[in-house]
Amino acid sequence: MFSSATPYKNQHYADLRKDCIRDKTLFEDPEFPATNSSLYFRKPPPGAVQWKRPGEISEDPHLFVEGISSHDLNQGVVGNCWFVAACSCLALKPHLWKKVIPDWKEQEWDPKHPEDYAGIFHFQFWIFGEWVDVVVDDRLPTINGELIYCHSKNNNEFWSALLEKAYAKLSGCYESLEGGNTGDAVVDFSGAVAEAINLEQEAYHNDQAKQDKLFEDLLKVYDRGGIISCSIKAEPHEIELKMVNGLVKGHAYSVTAVKRVRLGHGLIAYFRNETIPLIRMRNPWGKTEWKGAWSDSSEEWSKVGDTERGNLGITVEDDGEFWMSFTDWCKSFTDADVCRLINTSLISIHKTWNEAVHFGSWSKHAEPLLNRCGGCANHKQTFLQNPQYLFDVTKEADEVLISLQQRDMKIHRRFGQGENLTIGFAVFKVELNRKYRLHDILTQPCVATSTYINARTVFMRCVLSQGRYVIIPTTFKPHVLGDYMIRVFTDVDSGCRELTEDKPKVKCWSSFLGYPQVVTHVYVHEAEGLQNQDNTGGADPYVIISCEGRSVRSVIKKDTLQPEFATSGIFYRKKTRKPITVEVWNSNAVKDEFMGQVVLSGTVKDTTDPQRLQLRKRGRQMADEMPGSISLRVFTSTQLTAI
Numbered sequence: 345m346f347s348s349a350t351p352y353k354n355q356h357y358a359d360l361r362k363d364c365i366r367d368k369t370l371f372e373d374p375e376f377p378a379t380n381s382s383l384y385f386r387k388p389p390p391g392a393v394q395w396k397r398p399g400e401i402s403e404d405p406h407l408f409v410e411g412i413s414s415h416d417l418n419q420g421v422v423g424n425c426w427f428v429a430a431c432s433c434l435a436l437k438p439h440l441w442k443k444v445i446p447d448w449k450e451q452e453w454d455p456k457h458p459e460d461y462a463g464i465f466h467f468q469f470w471i472f473g474e475w476v477d478v479v480v481d482d483r484l485p486t487i488n489g490e491l492i493y494c495h496s497k498n499n500n501e502f503w504s505a506l507l508e509k510a511y512a513k514l515s516g517c518y519e520s521l522e523g524g525n526t527g528d529a530v531v532d533f534s535g536a537v538a539e540a541i542n543l544e545q546e547a548y549h550n551d552q553a554k555q556d557k558l559f560e561d562l563l564k565v566y567d568r569g570g571i572i573s574c575s576i577k578a579e580p581h582e583i584e585l586k587m588v589n590g591l592v593k594g595h596a597y598s599v600t601a602v603k604r605v606r607l608g609h610g611l612i613a614y615f616r617n618e619t620i621p622l623i624r625m626r627n628p629w630g631k632t633e634w635k636g637a638w639s640d641s642s643e644e645w646s647k648v649g650d651t652e653r654g655n656l657g658i659t660v661e662d663d664g665e666f667w668m669s670f671t672d673w674c675k676s677f678t679d680a681d682v683c684r685l686i687n688t689s690l691i692s693i694h695k696t697w698n699e700a701v702h703f704g705s706w707s708k709h710a711e712p713l714l715n716r717c718g719g720c721a722n723h724k725q726t727f728l729q730n731p732q733y734l735f736d737v738t739k740e741a742d743e744v745l746i747s748l749q750q751r752d753m754k755i756h757r758r759f760g761q762g763e764n765l766t767i768g769f770a771v772f773k774v775e776l777n778r779k780y781r782l783h784d785i786l787t788q789p790c791v792a793t794s795t796y797i798n799a800r801t802v803f804m805r806c807v808l809s810q811g812r813y814v815i816i817p818t819t820f821k822p823h824v825l826g827d828y829m830i831r832v833f834t835d836v837d838s839g840c841r842e843l844t845e846d847k848p849k850v851k852c853w854s855s856f857l858g859y860p861q862v863v864t865h866v867y868v869h870e871a872e873g874l875q876n877q878d879n880t881g882g883a884d885p886y887v888i889i890s891c892e893g894r895s896v897r898s899v900i901k902k903d904t905l906q907p908e909f910a911t912s913g914i915f916y917r918k919k920t921r922k923p924i925t926v927e928v929w930n931s932n933a934v935k936d937e938f939m940g941q942v943v944l945s946g947t948v949k950d951t952t953d954p955q956r957l958q959l960r961k962r963g964r965q966m967a968d969e970m971p972g973s974i975s976l977r978v979f980t981s982t983q984l985t986a987i
Contacts, residue, residue: 373479407503420494427494429596451465478513511532537801540801575680596628686745713729719823728816735841736812747803777812858919862920866914866915
């Protein structure tokens with residue numbers, strides 16, 4: 345019974361089960377005992393609790409009754425609709441729940457071999473970057489003989505109650521599950537990447553183009569096995585308040601389908617091919633549904649043929665599951681959690697991503713420069729003391745996904761803590777040859793900034809041009825400590841790595857070969873006045889910045905006489921009298937052609953404002969061979985310390 349998951353609390357399921365069978369005893373979990381401490385830390389359940397095993401609740405207990413279904417689950421007395429909604433989503437994905445409930449056939453009750461039952465179960469969760477195997481006994485809390493927390497419609501089906509117990513064990517107790525985020529639970533079930541979407545702030549219901557794009561995105565996520573949930577913001581006094589339209593505020597719903605539904609009947613429907621975007625949801629209560637258009641018995645369904653309705657499985661009963669038009673969904677719900685299963689397989693018909701994962705801490709040190717908890721960019725004096733991660737975009741332009749996740753804090757709730765830190769990150773475009781930490785961001789453009797929020801995960805999608813970038817993950821305020829995991833997804837390997845060194849190391853031969861005395865940053869923005877180099881009336885120029893045998897080369901700018909290079913290099917210089925050169929070349933299939941150069945003297949003058957410098961042609965004035973005003977816009981900055 346091999347498992348690659350790490351045993352939680354060092355409890356090995358196979359060994360514990362074997363010992364119980366040998367000793368003919370039922371397992372009792374010392375790490376999560378059947379006591380009040382496992383139930384609550386502040387608010388006791390509404391009644392006298394008795395811990396009972398499934399065989400004491402039902403005469404014919406099973407893990408599953410007629411398979412696993414999103415309709416199995418109902419929420420109990422604890423306010424964890426977010427967790428129940430995630431379980432409903434999980435039930436729709438066999439490839440996921442079979443990982444979360446390993447050996448599910450072997451864990452099932454076997455009436456033919458009752459001697460093999462040991463009262464022990466195990467479940468697996470993806471916790472902070474690794475799969476963890478959690479063991480529980482089967483003693484479940486009841487009041488008046490009925491389960492008080494998550495339970496199935498069938499009173500002899502126990503997978504959801506046992507799964508919830510394992511999750512409560514990870515969180516410290518059942519009460520720690522009071523209030524949470526569906527996306528977080530889905531991530532723990534799958535290792536997915538969660539994206540929080542503020543439907544209200546983005547006002548999708550007022551912008552048809554944005555709404556259409558969002559629907560296509562969600563359709564793609566759903567079709568590729570992702571998981572979606574949604575909710576409606578509520579003030580504290582409005583939590584689980586039923587609205588006139590049947591929806592409930594402050595309540596998590598699982599999205600169970602995203603479809604384009606064909607309108608019309610018979611062949612007319614086929615040939616007209618008219619569709620409407622619909623979305624289906626489930627209320628974890630197992631009842632209380634949407635009453636508007638496309639609800640179970642609404643007249644809108646008369647527009648849909650019998651075959652299409654059959655395919656959609658329309659049922660007219662208060663089972664908690666209902667359809668809405670996507671427009672009404674955007675109007676009615678304020679928040680959505682979209683969990684993408686990022687495809688990193690080398691062999692796939694769908695887009696594959698390259699993933700880089702790093703773990704780190706916002707930590708404090710006696711030496712300020714060694715601090716790694718500098719707060720957000722509002723705190724300019726300490727911001728660059730945060731961890732820094734460098735990565736490359738090697739394509740001309742590429743979509744990059746970045747996920748920053750902090751450790752789950754629910755286990756600390758019993759101690760009056762447990763709130764998420766407010767976290768986020770910024771992305772800077774840096775020199776193509778940078779390999780040391782940033783110490784000055786005045787010359788580094790910030791190309792993207794995430795939202796800062798007290799959520800477990802902050803996610804951002806952005807399209808970046810070719811170049812080198814640095815991600816700086818931070819807490820909102822400085823000197824706040826915590827652990828995090830950052831995941832970077834790119835089309836091809838980005839070489840993502842943490843920058844740990846501030847400047848070049850002093851080596852044993854530095855006294856002979858020299859140690860960098862100054863560091864110079866050179867930024868080439870644009871060139872003007874270049875002459876035609878091909879029969880299309882343009883050129884394919886690029887620049888090379890060189891210093892002491894090292895060089896940085898820009899990308900080729902296609903078919904232009906006024907290129908914007910936006911290329912920079914950083915040079916740690918030992919011989920400060922040696923010049924820095926900036927050469928302009930024209931790319932050619934046969935042989936690249938030299939177009940001119942700027943020679944910057946060894947004692948480079950800082951240009952806080954970019955200025956134009958005359959191009960020279962191998963020691964001769966450019967005008968001798970190419971008439972007209974030809975210039976480069978160059979920015980330089982020199983310091984005695986690292987930048």
